[in-house]
Amino acid sequence: MFELDVAIKLWRADLLTREAIRPGDLDELESHLRESTASLWEHGLSEEESFLLALRRLGHPTALEAEFAKSNGPSIWARRFLWMLSGYLVVVLLVGLAHLAAGLAVAGGIAVGAGGRSLVYLGGVTAVVCLVGWAILAAAVARGACERLRHRLDDVVAWLGARGPLLTGAILVAVGAVNGLARMLYPATIQQLRPSELHAFGMTNALYARPSVWLVSGLVLAWSVLTLRGHRDSRAEMAE
Amino acid sequence: MPMISKELIAASSKPMILSILACGGSYGYAIIQDVRGRSGGRLDWTEGMLYPVLHRLEREGIIRSRWKMSEAGRKRKYYALTAKGRRALEVEREQWSLVHATLSRFWEAEPCSS
Numbered sequence: 001m002f003e004l005d006v007a008i009k010l011w012r013a014d015l016l017t018r019e020a021i022r023p024g025d026l027d028e029l030e031s032h033l034r035e036s037t038a039s040l041w042e043h044g045l046s047e048e049e050s051f052l053l054a055l056r057r058l059g060h061p062t063a064l065e066a067e068f069a070k071s072n073g074p075s076i077w078a079r080r081f082l083w084m085l086s087g088y089l090v091v092v093l094l095v096g097l098a099h100l101a102a103g104l105a106v107a108g109g110i111a112v113g114a115g116g117r118s119l120v121y122l123g124g125v126t127a128v129v130c131l132v133g134w135a136i137l138a139a140a141v142a143r144g145a146c147e148r149l150r151h152r153l154d155d156v157v158a159w160l161g162a163r164g165p166l167l168t169g170a171i172l173v174a175v176g177a178v179n180g181l182a183r184m185l186y187p188a189t190i191q192q193l194r195p196s197e198l199h200a201f202g203m204t205n206a207l208y209a210r211p212s213v214w215l216v217s218g219l220v221l222a223w224s225v226l227t228l229r230g231h232r233d234s235r236a237e238m239a240e
Numbered sequence: 241m242p243m244i245s246k247e248l249i250a251a252s253s254k255p256m257i258l259s260i261l262a263c264g265g266s267y268g269y270a271i272i273q274d275v276r277g278r279s280g281g282r283l284d285w286t287e288g289m290l291y292p293v294l295h296r297l298e299r300e301g302i303i304r305s306r307w308k309m310s311e312a313g314r315k316r317k318y319y320a321l322t323a324k325g326r327r328a329l330e331v332e333r334e335q336w337s338l339v340h341a342t343l344s345r346f347w348e349a350e351p352c353s354s
Contacts, residue, residue, distance in 0.1 A: 028268065028291055028317050035269040035314065036287070059288035071292035071299075 002048040008033065015061055019080075020069035023151045033058055244283055253285070253293050255332040258321065261303060262329055265320040268294065294319060302328050 008030060015021050015029070033054050040050035058064070260266055260274050268290055275283050297303045302325040308318050321329070 025291060025295070027315070029288060031267075031315050031317065032269050032287065032291075035316075039269075057287050059286040063286065064288040067289050067292045071296045 002046075002051070004034075004037065004047055004051060007048075007051055011055065015064070018061065018065040018068075020065050020072050022068075022072060025068060025072075029058065029064075249283065249285060252283075252336075253290070254297065255329070255336055256283075257290075257293065257297065257319075258302070258325060258329040258332060261319055261321045261325070265318045267316040267318050269316075271319075297325075301325075 011033070012026055012030065015026055016023070021029075033051075036054035036057060037047070037050045040053055041047055045053065059067075256275055257271060260271050266274070268287075272285055272287050272290060275285060294303065294305070298305055298319070301322060303319045304322055305317050305319050308316055310316050
């Protein structure tokens with residue numbers, strides 16, 4: 001049984017993988033597609049026939065992408081850069097969180113007199129925080145957070161574009177500076193929590209790499225699973 | 241009569257869009273219907289191609305856009321001419337009239353006089 005909303009959702013998922021087409025463009029194309037389908041339907045075609053004809057009139061996705069690339073071209077690289085930057089910031093934030101929790105666990109362990117055993121807490125808490133963060137990310141991706149995020153990123157790109165290159169550069173440098181400052185202040189906080197120069201500090205450093213690898217691989221996995229599913233669905237739809 | 245070539249469609253899209261919007265605000269689907277109607281169906285745009293052109297004109301400040309709800313509850317992005325757009329339309333009109341007048345002279349009034 002043909003369902004228009006499902007068909008449009010699949011069509012959107014396919015076009016969303018084409019980076020020259022922004023989610024805002026997609027909203028407009030969807031509005032057009034619905035309008036066109038409704039009009040053909042009134043002329044006596046079935047809903048499915050109307051949709052297929054409207055789709056054909058709208059143009060092949062590859063041709064559409066090429067056409068949008070001409071008008072969206074300059075902002076594509078700005079968007080790629082922002083994606084990398086925001087991905088990096090998310091990882092840094094979550095790793096920092098895991099780190100802080102680990103530090104608190106060590107301090108807690110020492111406070112209750114667990115001594116060497118606090119290292120066990122350290123590993124355990126880091127792992128738990130990583131798992132929770134990972135689950136939240138996976139759930140967000142599955143619930144369509146990526147499309148919404150792309151919407152927001154487009155807003156940010158447009159906003160930065162309106163500010164001019166000098167101010168954009170200054171803003172990006174400021175973001176980097178805040179991050180650097182946070183990293184510089186961080187070890188001092190942790191060292192204050194510990195009574196002596198524990199070998200645990202080396203341990204935390206070793207753990208530092210693990211959450212990031214964990215998070216990044218989790219994100220990549222979730223992303224590729226969703227992308228593959230999108231491709232398979234649209235292929236299945238073509239086959240029908 | 242054969243279909244109009246892709247190049248000519250691309251070149252004439254700007255004056256077409258500006259002329260339609262000069263009669264009042266409109267949205268993508270209606271603009272295409274308008275062009276199809278006025279050309280007797282011979283100017284057939286690949287519909288999706290209209291939007292990148294609209295976005296380019298909007299960036300140039302010739303038109304502006306706004307999302308609105310239609311009576312049927314459908315979301316539509318309406319476009320309208322700006323003051324700069326009205327001036328741009330005047331320039332387009334002069335240029336296309338000149339091309340048209342020149343060709344007309346070759347083809348009708350004084351064919352092949354050297």
